[in-house]
Amino acid sequence: MRNVLSALIGISACFMAVNGSTYAQDQGVDWGEVDGILGRKAAVAEDVHRYGFPRTDLTVTLDGVTIKPALALGGWVAFKRAHDGAMAMGDLVLLESEINPVMLKMIAGGLEITAIHNHLLRASPATFYMHVAGHGDPAKLATVLHDALAESKTPLQVTPSSNPPSAVDLDTAQLDQIIGAKGKTNGGVYQFNVPRRDPVSEGGMTLAPAGPMGVAIGINFQPTGDGKAAITGDFVLTGDEVNPVVAALRTHGIEVTALHSHMLDEQPRLFFMHFWANDDAIKLAKGLRAALDKTASTKN
Template identity: 75%
Template structure:
């Protein structure tokens, strides 16, 4: 009798696993991702089950403290789709001019998308840029259509054009920066970028926000060379409440300006705060300051 029950148990587990395995590719096939790509006018970067679409504000010429800000430094809007609840969840961060905020927001709301934050990341930038965080659940194609129609209320480029020339080389000692920050960075559009993961799992509406980089919950650090070994830096620290002031103190002690502190989401666990920063100085010196701030967080190395 015990053997019979054991056999039934194994059979049931195997059957469940088979059905689960069958469900996952079926979902991937049911979601018309090609139609999503066509609607958004671009191909995504795919990481695990997340599809992230970039909307850089390549149409803007933004300057800050004499530095012309490259899109990859601080003007890289994005939306990410992740399978969830029989459809998809979408999260994003859109870069907008002041005059574009309300027209885009009105379209988002009319389509049933949520606005989870609107704020600055930079100070003294000309023209000033603002960042609208959005979220939604449902059919991926309908979500993509809603995002496209909302962005059409701005001057965000909705078609991809090939760059006139390859991006400039990142003229920094990137190997040394890797060692100081503690993770491997990567070049993107003339900017050297780091994604530093937190050690604690992060969820939204019970869904794990993984992979953390594409879902916007990794600590982001960007270096844009400004000549002579110097770099402009910006990005955002992803922090729990008890980490906020230790990180502020560490950044300011190393000559790095804190430019914004706010939330990006509404229902994440643990509750997170996002701290943006700016400096233009010797890249190695700034990396050491950023490392001192990272040491105040539950972040990973390597």
């Protein structure tokens, strides 16, 4: 009995030491300092701090639709706590002329460029999306990101809006039912994040929660009048899902605008498919649901 008690005491001490270390690590990150460097407050979900960098300075049009930042111009960077401080992942919205100046600052600061590509076709002006990644002290990572974004015209200070939140003139309850998830209103856009059923990891770390870390299927509806909506976003797919989803989208009149990677060594290997349409919102939701049915995604 004495040996058993000694063993239990030892296990308990070890457990307390490990949790004390984790707690100390969590307490050691000054997220207020990171907020200050990036000029905005983070949206916090579990251990992820996500910062939005919408391109509110741009007026982008596509097929006669003026795109709201929340529809397709919402750059972001997320920090997830790690043993060496934090891992950072992000997707920055840039004009063509901004790509190389921003990239050079990222490289000089030790951050990785993991992808550069379009999301949309025919948009004016054309926008591009730079995916970045890094590990280390969150304040140092934030400083590199700030200095790199300063090479673009991305707004680096948040100006509080005096306008009331834009309403979404769509049957959101029916959209929720069709998509099989609960959407949310953001900047006049109705947004869905649909996680995959299986976990996704990068560098041996599980990317969770999936939405804030950019590995959930994103679907956005922007009302365009008379029950219509412009839709865009990205499907997060394994290789065997790509062509079934392409076929489902095209069958339902939804344009496939890009197919590419976002990360370098994720498990499982993933592809990101972007799409566009402007039509009856309910009709488009049914097309998106048909595409979702070709994926290993969750459904409420």
